[in-house]
Amino acid sequence: MSISPDWVLEALEERRKQALFRHTVIMEGAQVPSIEIDKNAYLAFCSNDYLGLSNHPNMVKAMHESALTYGVGSGASHLVNGHNREHQSLEEELADWLGYDRVMLFSTGYMANLGVIAAFAGKDNAVVQDKLNHASLIDGAQLAGAKMRRYLHSDLMSAQKILSGFTKDQTKSTILATDGIFSMDGDRAPLAGLASLCKQNSALLLVDDAHGLACCGKTGRGSMEIEGVTPDEVPLLVGTFGKAFGTAGAFVACSHDFADYLTQFSRPYIYTTAMSPAIVGATRASLNIIKSDEGLMLRQKLAANIAYFRQAVSALPIELCESETAIQPILVGDSELALSLSESLKTSGIWCTAIRPPTVPKGGARLRITFSAQHSFDQISHLVNSLTLALATRT
Missing domain, CATH: 3.40.640.10 (Type I PLP-dependent aspartate aminotransferase-like (Major domain))
Structure with missing residues (x-):
C-alpha cells in the first residue's frame, strides 16, 4: 500500500480537530423510517424520501x-x-x-x-x-x-x-x-x-x-x-x-x-x-x-407530521428554523455540540445526522431533521422525547 503525502494526512487531521470529519455508514434494508445500522435499530429522521415512495x-x-x-x-x-x-x-x-x-x-x-x-x-x-x-x-x-x-x-x-x-x-x-x-x-x-x-x-x-x-x-x-x-x-x-x-x-x-x-x-x-x-x-x-389521490393524501400526511412536530417542540429550549417544509433544522452553532446531540439521540434509537461546515456556514452547525409521510405521530413523539432527554443531558 502506498504512503499518503504529508499534506493529505495534515488535511485529514485538521478536519478531525475541527469536528468536521465525515465517514460513510452502512444501512441495511430499504429506505424506510425504521432502519438498521451496525446491527442497531433506529428511527430515521434525516432522509429526503419525503413522501416515502422509495419502497412503494x-x-x-x-x-x-x-x-x-x-x-x-x-x-x-x-x-x-x-x-x-x-x-x-x-x-x-x-x-x-x-x-x-x-x-x-x-x-x-x-x-x-x-x-x-x-x-x-x-x-x-x-x-x-x-x-x-x-x-x-x-x-x-x-x-x-x-x-x-x-x-x-x-x-x-x-x-x-x-x-x-x-x-x-x-x-x-x-x-x-x-x-x-x-x-x-x-x-x-x-x-x-x-x-x-x-x-x-x-x-x-x-x-x-x-x-x-x-x-x-x-x-x-x-x-x-x-x-x-x-x-x-x-x-x-x-x-x-x-x-x-x-x-x-x-x-x-x-x-x-x-x-x-x-x-x-x-x-x-x-x-x-x-x-x-x-x-x-x-x-x-x-x-x-x-x-393521484394517493399523492395528495401523502402530501397532506407530510404536512400534518410537520405541524405536529413544530407544536410538540415549541416549549423546548431550541432554535428551530422558520420552515413549513419537511426540512426542520435545529440550529446548534458549535460542530462538537451538534455531534454530541446526534450521538445522544442514537442512544434513544433516533438517527439524525449532524450537519456541519462547510455544508453550512461557520457557526451554523445543526441537526437537520427531515420528515416523511410514512412517519407516525408516535414516532415523532419519540423523537421529541428523545430531544428533550438529549438537551437535558447537555445542561
Missing part, C-alpha cells in the same frame, strides 16, 4: 417490468443510442405535468445544475446567486468561468442591487439562480419577487426545486405552485428524483429553444450515459402516484 410496491414492480423490457443499463449517452422509449415517455409526462415545452433528463441533480449553468453562463455574462444556494449551483458558475456574485439570503433588495450592476455590457443574459426550498434551512425562496426582478433586468431565472417538487403544493408542483409563478417566469426549472420522487436522477424543464441549446452545449448531458431505463420506469410510476 408500484414502483418496485414498474422498475422490474422496465428492466425486463429495456434492461438495466442504457448503454450510451442520450445523443448516441441511450435514449429509449422510457426516457422519452418520462420527459413528455413531466413536461405535460409541469406546463413546460420540454424536459431533459440528467443522471443526477448535481450534473443537471452543472450542465445548465455551464451551458448558459460564461465569461460574457454573470451568475447571481442566493447566499445559501446548493453547492452544485455555485460549482456550475465556477466551472463556466462566469462572473459570480451572491446576494443576501432571500433578500430582494440585495439581489436587485447586484443584478442591476451586471446587466450592462453583456453579450448574454445574466442568470439568477436560486434554490426553490433551501436544503439546510427548509425555507422557500421569494420566487415571485425574484421573477419580477429578472423581468426588470432581462435576466434568466433558474430555480432548483429539488426539495419542493412532488411534496409541496396541492398538486405537488412545488415551490412554483406555492409562490404562484409560471413557466414563463421561470424559464429554467431543475428537479431531482432522489428526494420526494423516491428514485434517482434529475431533469431540466424549459422551452423548445432552450432544450435545443442544452443539447448542443451542455457537456454533462452530451458526454454522460443516460439514466438507467429501469430507474426511469420506476420514476414514471412515481409520477403517477404523485399526480
Whole structure:
C-alpha cells in the first residue's frame, strides 16, 4: 500500500480537530423510517424520501417490468443510442405535468445544475446567486468561468442591487439562480419577487426545486405552485428524483429553444450515459402516484407530521428554523455540540445526522431533521422525547 503525502494526512487531521470529519455508514434494508445500522435499530429522521415512495410496491414492480423490457443499463449517452422509449415517455409526462415545452433528463441533480449553468453562463455574462444556494449551483458558475456574485439570503433588495450592476455590457443574459426550498434551512425562496426582478433586468431565472417538487403544493408542483409563478417566469426549472420522487436522477424543464441549446452545449448531458431505463420506469410510476389521490393524501400526511412536530417542540429550549417544509433544522452553532446531540439521540434509537461546515456556514452547525409521510405521530413523539432527554443531558 502506498504512503499518503504529508499534506493529505495534515488535511485529514485538521478536519478531525475541527469536528468536521465525515465517514460513510452502512444501512441495511430499504429506505424506510425504521432502519438498521451496525446491527442497531433506529428511527430515521434525516432522509429526503419525503413522501416515502422509495419502497412503494408500484414502483418496485414498474422498475422490474422496465428492466425486463429495456434492461438495466442504457448503454450510451442520450445523443448516441441511450435514449429509449422510457426516457422519452418520462420527459413528455413531466413536461405535460409541469406546463413546460420540454424536459431533459440528467443522471443526477448535481450534473443537471452543472450542465445548465455551464451551458448558459460564461465569461460574457454573470451568475447571481442566493447566499445559501446548493453547492452544485455555485460549482456550475465556477466551472463556466462566469462572473459570480451572491446576494443576501432571500433578500430582494440585495439581489436587485447586484443584478442591476451586471446587466450592462453583456453579450448574454445574466442568470439568477436560486434554490426553490433551501436544503439546510427548509425555507422557500421569494420566487415571485425574484421573477419580477429578472423581468426588470432581462435576466434568466433558474430555480432548483429539488426539495419542493412532488411534496409541496396541492398538486405537488412545488415551490412554483406555492409562490404562484409560471413557466414563463421561470424559464429554467431543475428537479431531482432522489428526494420526494423516491428514485434517482434529475431533469431540466424549459422551452423548445432552450432544450435545443442544452443539447448542443451542455457537456454533462452530451458526454454522460443516460439514466438507467429501469430507474426511469420506476420514476414514471412515481409520477403517477404523485399526480393521484394517493399523492395528495401523502402530501397532506407530510404536512400534518410537520405541524405536529413544530407544536410538540415549541416549549423546548431550541432554535428551530422558520420552515413549513419537511426540512426542520435545529440550529446548534458549535460542530462538537451538534455531534454530541446526534450521538445522544442514537442512544434513544433516533438517527439524525449532524450537519456541519462547510455544508453550512461557520457557526451554523445543526441537526437537520427531515420528515416523511410514512412517519407516525408516535414516532415523532419519540423523537421529541428523545430531544428533550438529549438537551437535558447537555445542561
